[in-house]
Amino acid sequence: MDALIHQVLAGLATGGIYASVALALVMIYQATHLVNFAQGELAMFCTYLAWTLINAGFGYWPAFLLTVGLAFVLGVVIERVVIRPVENSPVLAVVVVFIGLLVILNSIAVWIYTGTIKTFPSPFPTEPLFGNKFMSSHEIGAIVVTLIMLLLLYAFFRFTPLGLAMRAAAQNPASAKLVGIRVGWMLALGWGLAAAIGAVAGMMVAPIVFLEPNMMGGILLYAFAAALVGGVDSPGGAVFGGFLVGVLENVLGAFVIGNELKLAVALVLIIGVLVVKPSGFFGKVHITRV
């Protein structure tokens, strides 16, 4: 029983990371109806930036905040420079641009930092919190950070005029333009926010999986799955999906089929969910009018 609780809680901790990346995916999906394949690599790259800052003598939290800021700027710049010219191209063309970005970011990271594995510091104490024997304090910390981020995002979209404008731009670009919202810039802001969320996820996961150029590969896949299981047009659903996928992955890997096939089985389960409920748990069901 203890082992089960331990696996479930550890699953929640990694699930928090999946939830953050899934949230970043959903943010861009809502605005553009495209899945950004480069999201994971963007997060990886930002984590390397944080590593550089920490090694340059910054404290953890100043480096953390600076990295989030830099990630935001990087996201905005990428949207303005790389994505904007292909806005009206066919879907697959844009997908190719995303894949191109993924490859470029990965390659540059290998080039600058070499492929060797680096350790990344955790801001949380090493001994378990409150003397519990189930979760390390980093795991608890990661969950708390994820939840705080979620709350901030919710407040931003719900209570600020800028958040309202961004929602309007995503939901109905034409009408939003008519009432004077600069839809193009809202999209760039969305990219910036998504990059910043990704950066937080990267910094939270790096102490667990260690820092290396391919660290986000598997995470992006799970986040993709999480976003779809939760419903790709629902941020809350994405977070729920993230936790669900994290727990499933851990419990299945530990008790049912072993680590060798856990990726495959987790994915099969997710597809099972989708076959029964094609728009995910919290997604809108689209009704087509003929």
Place this chain on the structure above:
Amino acid sequence: MNQRTLTVVAVLLLLACALPFLVSNYRTFQFTLVLVYAIALLGLNILTGYNGQISLGHGAFYAIGAYTAAILMDRFGVPYWATLPVAGAVCLAVGFLFGLPALRLEGLYLALATFALGVSMPQLLKYHHFEKWTGGVQGIVITKPDPPFGLPLNPDQWLYYFTLAVMVLMFVLAWNLLRGRVGRAMVAIRDHHIAAEAMGINTAMVKSLTFGVSAFYTGVAGALGAIAIQFVAPDSFNIFLSIVFLVGIAIGGLASIPGAIYGALFIQFVPNIADEISKAAPWAVFGIFMIGFVYVMPLGVNGAIRMLLARLGRKAQNNRSTAGVTRPTINSPEEV
């Protein structure tokens, strides 16, 4: 096909036949791979370009084809040419069966399902219960076939011609399929599946069959690829292969048969060029090439060529028509 296209195709085929005598053995091998990729891309293009179903997992069908061929040759001593139809048939069946549940999924969700297939394939191939067939992580080594009937060719050249023959056959088959009743049904489903259904097309059947046919093409390509490279291992069929296929059809040109060849040339040679430009970060250069191609030719190489031809054609027509207009003005109505 009109007279002009036929001439162009014939000339290109002649050039393709002459190629092994003009370049080194290594280049011949590379061009063999281009032909292999062209078949795989055509398969993916039938599904994505003509039927509108996005697949991020075609590397898995390529792997199944490759492994079928390798296991048949290695464990059962089947001759290499006989493995192709078997590999194709296995993939046809797997593709059709995968296509059935995938019917409920559209767009992104289908992309995820196929993505899952692509990601789990290397894991399945490494799975220790299958090891006595697949050779586990080590993979399987197969021998290169010698040219038959004492033909004066070296093995590389023979394999090139063999692959070329298979490719031409597959392309002719695809061309026939796509311009016929089934092809029109596929396109109708892509453009408006409700309207297609109202017209009496069995959309479920056509979609699953398209999945099967697409997997068939990719599987045959996988078998040919395994024979050409003489080696299969789980990690050469990772998710990146599937993504590269998708890049190939997007850059070659969606819903076009020649697009498969352009895409194949791109995914075979551009990484090499990138490697020559920058040894330190070759993939960054490759990524820049990818984005650059999309900026310059959003409809793919085939779309760009078509636009160019249309523009040239219009110019020629304008010249002709202005020439034609100047003459009748002599006895135009105003003067008469």
